[in-house]
Amino acid sequence: MQDQNEGGAPPRFKPVPWMALENAADVELWVEEHNRSMQDNIARHETVYGVxxxxxxxxEIYMQTSPDGAVILDVTPEAAWVAPLIMAAARVEAPAGALWVLPDDKLVQLMIGLSSLIASSMLVVGHPFGRRRHYGAGR
Structure with missing residues (x-):
């Protein structure tokens, strides 16, 4: 659940207790605050960042947005139980793997749907979106 640090350095970011989002205005405020936090804490040379x-x-669910605005979710095996909620909130079918790619217009519904299930959030840098499941799989 921590950002990728080399040499066993302590994580740069700490989990923040989650405050439930109840409507579209709450989600928009969270997005604004999250974007500001990323701008303040993530260097320009850092890549593959998200929450x-x-x-x-x-x-855990790792989330980032692509340059074209798509919402990318990397759902850990321990969180696979949340797939039906993601499908219902985003009105999409489950992907073959753990990596979900959703249109940007699904973010508000997704966040409202997930909000009551989240315990904490944390900024992450260097997360290998979708790739970690291939390690040790003969690749």
Whole structure:
């Protein structure tokens, strides 16, 4: 659940307790605050950054947005139980793997749907979106 540090250095970012988002205005405010935090804390040379949501019932969801605005979710195996909620909130089918790519217009519904399940959030840098499941798989 931590950003990728070399040499066992302590993580740069710490989990922040989650405050439930109840409507579109709450989500928009969270996005604005999250974007400001990323601008303040992530250097220009750093890549593959986003947010990690730790779910109260287990597992993590890593989220980032692509340059074209798509919402990319990397759902850990421990959080696979949340797939039906993502499908319902975003009105999409489940992907073959753990990496979900959703249109940007699904972010508000997704965040409202997930909000009551999130225990904390944390900025992450260097997360290998979708690639970690291939390590040790003969690749």
């Amino acid at each position: 990690c949501f730790t779910l109260a019932e287990g597992g």
